[in-house]
Amino acid sequence: MIGRSRRDAGQAFPIYVVMVAGLLFLVFAFFAVGKAAALRNGAQGAADAAALAAANEMRRNYEKGFLASLPEDLLSQYLQRHPTIGCIAAEGLASANQADFVDCRETLGGRRDRVTVDVEGRKTVDSSVLPGSENTRAKAKATAEVEFLCDWTSVDLNDDSIRDVFYFTCEDGFLEIRPSSPPPWDQVSKILYDVHLVDN
Template identity: 70%
Template sequence: MTGTNRRDAGQAFPIYVVMVAGLLFLVFAFFAVGKAAALRNSAQGAADAAALAAASQARDEFGAGFYASLPEDLLDVYLRTHTVGGCTAASGLASANQAKLLSCTPPLKGSYEDRITVKVQGNKPVDSSVLPDSKETRAEAKATAVVKFRCSWKSFDYNNDSVRDMFFFTCGSDFLEIAPASPPPWSTVSRILYDVHLVDN
């Protein structure tokens, strides 16, 4: 090898080192970004599950108040003023999906549609050497679920004593008859009376 060739090779070596270092940085950066995206998706899944759990628990808890309102025909008042819970279930589902519940906001009263919004934080940090301040950075996500009363109804007082003896509910294609004196188990009718689903925040 001539002196010129040795000199060229010596000059090229640092360039190769820089190129390799740059490629390695890009690889780690892409990995970190991918990990952050995966953690964000995981947190969103936990938030969705927590919101649905909160809404489902709230629906399960409506039974006693719902049935108590029927004899005096106070169902409309109950639907607009009932208390909405569900945050206990939200916390449990967030934990089961590797996240922590940061907040659970019950809806304002006054509607046949109750929205419950939850916010969660994933348990695992991004923790990447190429992303600054990522050692303690954890993904956060929000989700909102709706508990919606989906029926119209008619009530009848057969004895003219101001106590309703029967309610007839039309819920889309479903039809229910409920006698306040002997109502069916709430678990058998709650999913017909109320719909639970996620909505955009």
């Protein structure tokens, strides 16, 4: 009887070892998956920040071209075709969020210009249960849009008193701009243009 108990215990021990090893593997696997998800979220946050920074830089650079494009016929042409310089701001924001800048693309869209940024996280998953994870880094992409929010308001251009004043109806209210003495662009541009993330 005692001999059988010892044999049963001896046979059960390898099973316990396998079960414990399996549980440990699952724990490490769940940890690796959780770490990978966290790194992916971090990379996405870096991509979002970089895309928004690039879009805001684009909006800042619109000032001279926008003011020079008035009146309406030239403004319409300007909205369809103008230089966009925003990607230079994306690299710094990606780095500040522990990611490496990979690529940036700007696309003109008339009243909606877009910038898409690709980044790669700096930390690796590096899990012993996931082969190759020591070189695996999270990648993410984000797109931000600069949307023109206003419509031209017609005025009598024969009236000399308003010859140099241009009027717009915007989502946030009425706006007038005098190119010879324009209001601060950092204030006006936020009424003229909205910056936001969009789905890729």
